[in-house]
Amino acid sequence: MNRYFHSVTLETEKCKGCTNCIKRCPVEAIRVRDGKAMIVQERCIDCGECIRECPNHAKVAVTDTLGKLSEYKYRIALPAPSFFGQFKEQVNIEDVLGAFKGIGFDEVFEVALAAEIVGHIVHQFLKDYKGKRPIFSSACPAVVRLMQIKYPDLLEQVAPFLTPMEVAARIAKEQASRRTGIPYEEVGAFFISPCPAKVTEMRNPMTTKHSAVNGVIGINLIYKDIIRHLGDRYANGGPEKLQRATKFGMAWGYVTGESRNVDAATTLAVGGIHNVISLLEEIERGELKDVDFVELQACTGGCVGGPLNIQNLFVGRIRLRDLIKRFGTKDAYFTEAELQDIHLQNRFAATEPVEPRAIMTLDEDVSRAIMKMERLDQITSELPGLDCGACGSPSCRALAEDIIRGIAFETDCVIKLREKVKILAKEILDLSRIVPTSMSGSSKEGDPGQGC
């Protein structure tokens, strides 16, 4: 598997080489070179900020398509909680769940249901936890990837459990395999995703060796098909009740839902990658040691703000909340005892530690790294400090870094280039004023005494 697989990619023809995306990228992973944006693969965390930002829609998320369903005998859809916020007010949860059966799935398993399990597990974990606080949610892969490269110190505080997506895939596939007799390997679980980070998480999972998810399909790809089949459950022999998740799991679709479900004494919920960064800076400086649990979401508003969702995030949030209020089931699918049982089995604990990725390092050798840092400071001090981005790097400091790394030149800076042109122009002018001695006699200002 490609070490640097990313869902977020560039459609080169559409890119106009403007610098909107480079300025917005939270990890400075984009450069514009030769008039086209270019994603620095080892830095990208698949947060999808650039997809939102690009005015030309040149940034896209590559996800799986419905075509992949044919590779499995039995197909299970795992819709993300935020998916249910994408519909008009008269659509109810059962209609949406039923529609999956109309478009080629044999079964639908709400990720919200798995979220309730994770919520319970984290709640129990925090009860006995005596280590460093706060504990961070592990649900948003873009945030965990951000921590890997920028806040490696805090990784030990990431809740050591699988994501609801992963838990959903495992439970759904096991149950289906047991019920139908179809071998586990021939059961396919497909996450219906609001974001590209989940695609990357399936390919290169951080907390487990292999993901049980077999495909991740973008909500943007599947939406139209679902709309067309919203009435299917009536056509297919009456309303079989599909909905099992309660409001506690469904609310994971927007920011605060998870922390409420985790229900620790002190919690904090933050959405938006730039807000997440400013909070992590504070925590790295030693703030918030008194907070038990911090829910961090890369998207503003949480998953309803995901770049692959259809609705505006605020519309999506109100639709989801309204839907939960009107159609949310009151009875929990799992009893307290069953949840406690799952917790005690410890089946959904992370099996892999989340490792730091030191990609910001200037050089393998410390001496050379220091030398580069010296030059970096020198070059930065000579740059104008406008952070205009016209050079193709997101800031003057980033340009200086690129120069050190040998992928940019000082003259990529338009201000620097102008200075150089000015000096050159002056030199040309000076040169043009110098009259060859052989001709100086004929000049009007020339001393008449000197002629030959």
Next chain:
Amino acid sequence: MVDSLAYTPQITLDFEIGEKDFFVAGECASRVKKTLQQLGLKQDVIKRIAIIIYEAAMNVAIHATSGRLVVHVEPDAITIRTEDVGAGIEDIDLAMKEGYSTASYEIREMGFGAGMGLSNIKQCSDDLNIESRVGVGTTLNARVFFRDERRHEGA
């Protein structure tokens, strides 16, 4: 190539610390941390250094009227130096004891001044030297050596 050069590469980071400026300590620590990460130092070494910087800067903010923190990075060691104008320390050995504090009630009420600063610094540094004159000020010099395990493993 590096070894054949006559000079040692080095970086200096310099911070002003004002009286009762409790925020600057965190800022110093996090700025230096970022720099050291870029230099590829090991995470636990960076952590120790960050603690020294935070505590040393905090001491200046709590006890002095003005001061500065200078961090000097060389290929095999880092030197953290604070110089301040202020109360000074009467008995350095006593001040090094865990829990001994001369911080005012007001500062303790804010959650600082628990008397752990100097002992923390001592624990984290490989070499520590404090010079102080009562009523004049204090100079602290702490060093951490990078040794061989300075690199990120498998980074």
